[in-house]
Amino acid sequence: MQEKGVSEKDTGPRRKGCDPLSQTVRGRLQSRRQKLNGQINKEMRMRAGAENLFKAASNRKIKEQVAMELSFVNSNLQLLKEELAEINSEVEAYQTDTFLRSVPLIPLGLKETKDIHVKLVFQDYILEHYSEDGANYEAEIQEFMDLRQAMRTPKRTTEGVDLLFEYYNQLYFIENRFFPPDRHTSIYLTWYDALTGIPSVQRSIAFEKGSVLFNICSLYTQIGARQDRSELQGIKEAIVNFQKAAGGFRYLGENFSHAPSMDMSAPVLDMLEALMAGQVQECIFEKRVLGGIAEDIQTNFEIAQEAAVVSDAYGKVHRLMMHPKVKDYIPYSWISMMLVKSQHFKASSHYYAAMGYTDTKSTYDQSTLERVFPSIYLEPRALQVPRTQEERKRLSKAHIRQALMLHEEALRVHGLSKMLRKIDTLEEVLRQSHDRSMGRYTELDEEDDFFEMMDVPEIRGETQQVPKPTPPDFTIVKVKDIFHTLGPLAIFNARNNWSAPRVVDIQRGMEGFGFTVRGDSPVIVASVDPGYVAAASGVKEGDFIIGVNDDSVKWAKHGDVVKLILGSQRLRIELVTPLSTDFLHPQDKRRLNSSDSAGSSQMDLNESIASGSSTSERRQQPSPKKAAKENPNGVKSPGRGKGSEISNGSLPKGVSMNGKSSVGTGKKKDRANKGKGSDKEGAKKARGVLNSKAGLW
Structure with missing residues (x-):
């Protein structure tokens, strides 16, 4: 292209x-x-x-x-x-x-x-x-x-x-x-x-x-x-x-x-x-x-150690740049600049150490010098703590001489790189630092100085602020899924598979539609009662309801879908069936291997995915005449909580409406609790299961 x-x-x-x-x-x-x-x-x-x-x-x-x-x-x-x-x-x-x-x-x-x-x-x-x-x-x-x-x-x-x-x-x-x-x-x-x-x-x-x-x-x-x-x-x-x-x-x-x-x-x-x-x-x-900076022994030594830390850091970078896979990859000017900076800041560390020894604007404090002297050098035993003005001057001159040598080396490396020579500010800083050290050396140099020049050890690096790499914070920018309308990402993604959508038309009968729903975004068919219009129309347990009466309900809440179903005499729903068990909630997986507190038998996999209800919660089928007599208006208003009972038949007394909505089964709930514990305890534990989000993972 x-x-x-x-x-x-x-x-x-x-x-x-x-x-x-x-x-x-x-x-x-x-x-x-x-x-x-x-x-x-x-x-x-x-x-x-x-x-x-x-x-x-x-x-x-x-x-x-x-x-x-x-x-x-x-x-x-x-x-x-x-x-x-x-x-x-x-x-x-x-x-x-x-x-x-x-x-x-x-x-x-x-x-x-x-x-x-x-x-x-x-x-x-x-x-x-x-x-x-x-x-x-x-x-x-x-x-x-x-x-x-x-x-x-x-x-x-x-x-x-x-x-x-x-x-x-x-x-x-x-x-x-x-x-x-x-x-x-x-x-x-x-x-x-x-x-x-x-x-x-x-x-x-x-x-x-x-x-x-x-x-x-x-x-x-x-x-x-x-x-x-x-x-x-x-x-x-x-x-x-x-x-x-x-x-x-x-x-x-x-x-x-x-x-x-x-x-x-x-x-x-x-x-x-x-x-x-x-x-x-x-x-x-x-x-x-x-x-x-304050021109005293303590401050000058601290600044000298700060400069030594910078020199060591750039020395490490230079060594990493000399890696065989990196050396021929990066620009040559980067390698030269790292070497220049390492030498420049090492020279600066020796310059500030020299300034600490020649402090004349503050009262000379021998105890301070004896305290900080061992901490400034990597090998302090190579030198002795100066006790006289002459010894301090001699040590200061040695540091300045070392600084000059390092400044000259930095300028030499700088001159070898074509790209570095084009950076005016870099050359200016290097020249100024060199001239500053040269001026100080001239002040200390005397014609009658016959002492042998000292060799000073490396300065120990120490910093008051350690760099802390900050990991990227991806939460600083909140974004909305551009393809939001495809449905909740946890379900409708490239990893999951489901059947092609199918449209089911259901005519409400006297006994209702004959299925229950639970969860939201999307709402799931929890159970389908055999022998009723929903089962005959092809509605299956575990189906996702993605459309109601030509309206998309992938993101709809439980109550909203229930209202749409309640308001329909002739219901048109669009369904998809998941093709894997990845939609199981861990709670549903646990219940596959054990019976619930109400004494229910072990459920099959499809029932666990669909609703999580127990076999002891099966409703008994009343006759159509009895259902019409108990609910002459044919509609039951939604209850509370996660779901509610929606039926053409009445809601039997004492039946819990926890997390599921029965869409016109017309059945009564078996009140017998054959398991361990009281009815109250069994209902409480059942609610803990039924209030989960329909086995969504």
């Missing part, structure tokens, strides 16, 4: 949280990424065809021509991947619009996808599985397609995140409605790798959900990167969003074990989670030093 750029008219009706992004730098990058994905896909198809032709060809001349064409395709593919890697290395376009004097953070671009055409597939499935006319659901299908199109271009705000969550949550209903677990549909879902642009095609809805969740995490990284970290609130927002991204990548790795593409493989997700945690730690450090 031919790819095209995203424009506003392509997104259909504008939804809240959707932005075609056609006028922003980030939007142009995303559009360019989409075009590159299409070109890479085209080149890969050409390469696959050329390779197949090379294998099949036997003529030497043809093989040489195919090999030459294959080399051209590989060259074009390599150029396209390099251009895509350059887009993925772009970080400044995702930063805040205001001028920042902080190191840029790494965001992720969104995964791209192809259009899918589900109209015919959904309509055919609705006709095949739900026995309804798929043409009646064109509006619902179009609404789903509009939602999918809108989520491809979300805003870089919380509204954009909500839009992605809305689509993700809607996929729960779509999966249960249209994707049976025992076979694949003919819907092919195509998503491009976030970094390489290589397409992956699957027919599993789990692939769609995983890709959307990846985009949710990517959007969190973009929102976090754009925050103004020169303000406290901006730093806090960045921390929150990067923690959400880290939690999302962790959730993705734990729940999507079979990676359909490299960007969702376990090594890459582990690296991305660590990267987000490192960027959270960097924001925590920036929050600690925002607005300046």
Whole structure:
């Protein structure tokens, strides 16, 4: 299918949280990424065809021509991947619009996808599985397609995140409605790798959900990167969003074990989670030093340890990036930036340690130094606590010298990367930090200093705020099932099967219709009395009533269906029969293996599914004359509770109406209780069974 750029008219009706992004730098990058994905896909198809032709060809001349064409395709593919890697290395376009004097953070671009055409597939499935006319659901299908199109271009705000969550949550209903677990549909879902642009095609809805969740995490990284970290609130927002991204990548790795593409493989997700945690730690450090710090021994040492934590975090990310499966996959500039940041913050930790030893603006406190000295170094025994001004100065100079060496290494690595050299703010921060340390070293350096230069050990990292990856909260956006009218999802889903709908016409007789109902959404035929019009018309125990007098009652409550039946002299009901026992409630399953408290015998499976009533509750059939005499009006008003008695005959005295509605059986209930316990106890236990929702699971 031919790819095209995203424009506003392509997104259909504008939804809240959707932005075609056609006028922003980030939007142009995303559009360019989409075009590159299409070109890479085209080149890969050409390469696959050329390779197949090379294998099949036997003529030497043809093989040489195919090999030459294959080399051209590989060259074009390599150029396209390099251009895509350059887009993925772009970080400044995702930063805040205001001028920042902080190191840029790494965001992720969104995964791209192809259009899918589900109209015919959904309509055919609705006709095949739900026995309804798929043409009646064109509006619902179009609404789903509009939602999918809108989520491809979300805003870089919380509204954009909500839009992605809305689509993700809607996929729960779509999966249960249209994707049976025992076979694949003919819907092919195509998503491009976030970094390489290589397409992956699957027919599993789990692939769609995983890709959307990846985009949710990517959007969190973009929102976090754009925050103004020169303000406290901006730093806090960045921390929150990067923690959400880290939690999302962790959730993705734990729940999507079979990676359909490299960007969702376990090594890459582990690296991305660590990267987000490192960027959270960097924001925590920036929050600690925002607005300046108190120039005393305790504070400087704490800041030095905070910087050491950031350095360690980025060192871990760098090691994960050097994984064989990750190293050749991610942009080279990311690896370089992790090494630069690790060296930069390690240098900062030594700089603040040096500032702690040369504290001249506060009273020197030897006891404080002796207390914090062992906790700041990984190997404190390599040094002794300085006790004189000269010893402190010498130790401070050693730390500054170490900081200068690390700053110079960071600048060297920065200069080796073409993409990092384009980031002006990064180079500026590195230069300023280096000049700051150089100025301090110049102040401490003296011509008559003949002491041998000390080697200081590594600083122990310690933070006051540990990053906490926040798992995705799918409840933040409430959605309504688009295909709500197909019926309650617990019953009418792709897993369950039932017979084709059948319409039954029943003429009310003097004895009534002859069946009982229970439950709601949908109402179920609890029992059918043999010899009456309902049984003769084909009504069966366990049937779902989905229509009454041409009105759909899939979602109707028990009382509403009873009223519709009561108001009909000639009843027209639409029924379906479940084809499996999955609709049994655990309570009904237990009762299959034991008799109830009223001394009933064990029921068969169909009776348990239908009503859960006991054999001791069978009604006796009065004569038609007696029934007419007891109820001359022919109608009994509904009772209370879950169900009520509906009959042309009278309701015998003392008969319980718990959870079932008798639709014109005209029978009296046997009041004899032959089981254990009193009549009152037996009725109480029977009510506990009959008030369940008709065996629905």
